[in-house]
Amino acid sequence: MTEELYRYFEGSLSEEEERVLFRQIDADSELKKEFADLQNTLALSSMLKYQGDGFWSERRLRELKRMSAKNKERRFIFNFMKYAAVVLLIIGSWFLSQHQTVKTYNKEYTWIEAPKGQRVSVKLADGSSVILNPSSRLRVPNAFESKQREVLLEGEGFFKVAKNPSKPFIVATEKYNVRVLGTEFNVFAYPQSGEFETELVQGSVYVYDKDNDANGIYMKANEKVALKEGKLCKVSSIYRQYQLVETGIYDFSDVPFKNLLTRLGLWYHVRFQVDRPEVLNQIYQGKFRQSDDIETIMNAIRDVGKFNYKIVSEYVIEIY
Template sequence: MDEQLLQYFSNELPVEERLELIHRIENDNQLKAEFIRLQNLSAVSQLSIHPSDRNEGLKYFKLFDSRIKQNTQRKLLVNIAKYAAIALILIASSIWTTLYLSGNATETAINTLYVPAGQRAQITLQDGTEVWLNAQSTLKYPSHFSKKNREVEITGEAFFDVAQEKKRPFIVSTQHIDMKVLGTQFNVYSYPDAGYIQTDLIEGSVKVTQNKDKKNSIILKPNEQVIVYGNNMAVTNTLNPEHMLWKNGIYAFTNERLITIIEKLQLYYDVKIVVEDPEIFNVKYTGKFRQRDGIDEILRILQKIQSFKIERDKENNIITLTK
């Protein structure tokens, strides 16, 4: 039996852990079923456990649980059914109260998910929104969203499949812009060292607004992208939709200069790549790489396109490319 459940019903679970438990219950059907079962047992047995008599209370609680499982007499089943309506009311009241309180208490409680170099991750938020994170990316999000909106913050690259809620907009913030949506799919590229922010919309609509100038905003349509350089925002059709294959573990490039590809690989794999002869990397390349192949294998493949030498300084995590 889950220890947190026992502490919950004995009123010994701290507030922050109660919120964690409720979040687990929402995302774990088996745990939710166990929670409801224990709520029924608690209601039927009329338990009133306090911290001072925890051991005694738990002893009788487990004894009652055992009797419920072993006794198959019809009379007992009828009694349980009789109390079912009361138990359901108690369950609904308890869950609603806990969720209501946790919704107010966790507005400032922020979780942080960081994805290391060469990796990717996927997470489902409390409202059902799915987020994929690329390498070297960080997502900050609350355990429970407020009643007015759903706000998260991204550094790096992320793909969002936002659960639709008409009354609560979903807001994604980066270092320079805010994106406001209701229900949609879009990709955000926002590495601090990249020098620009790019948002590609797959479906739905996204309103992109400058943080420092709220009047400077645009609304994207499906298959459009916006690239933000400083205070400038340029909207075009999505040029390389296969770029978003990164969430499937594939880095895809379409007619991009090798120097640009190398700059992106530097971000993805957290390695400094020094290019001593940039002019030899102006050739354009179209191709795909598997993320798990790693930076060394990818550079060896690129050598077949354009001949260059590779020197690796493992101690300082530097790769130098020369003629």
């Protein structure tokens, strides 16, 4: 109430505020004493100034100034705390807003798709890069989580992962995940194929069942993990498709014809009707540009193979 007392003697209270103040003074003995002391100080300083008693006048005035300074200090602290509370509220609200924004942001994703017959190169925020093969999709979070970097692959992609030992990079697929710290590898995991394959170029990776982290295989450079009779198996393998990564030229040397048809079917959204099953195990030597249309590619393969083909429809090709 000290502030109201000073405002009373300054003459800045309204009539209603004065009535409220005096009711409070009548009801509070401590407040009544404070009012009387302040009144006497002001009165004495005013009287002595006219009586020429400089000593008492100066003493009382100094006391009044101290009281006034205290009051100003109280007012300053009060106002400071009031505005500080507002600032803290604003800062707190901003922090909570940002925290919530980031939290929400982390739950948002971007799908990147490579259309049939085309590749797409992707540069991620952490410096990693991915080359998606045709008819593949990659789901990338708009902001990686604090403990790991995870993307979801549907199809095939070649990954060059920026090294970060404290923040593993995970390629999640329909059934299996690949966890790395920083390396180069290829993942083949088209959901509709039922197949899974990871081929490692550099470093080391861990391939595991997405539903059971403990059920997995560690890989070193020049090794490949693939499904065999429903189980992950590891074999030695040298990655041969650097031309595909760098220039888009696919080398089908030493690849059984049935494996090549599997990839073509997935890449170009076509189904092959094979009238001569014996040709499926034949191995051809050759290359084709992945961006070419399916008919151009089939002509290139036919020139080195022993089969004929016929395009039945946009989605069906007959091998005979």
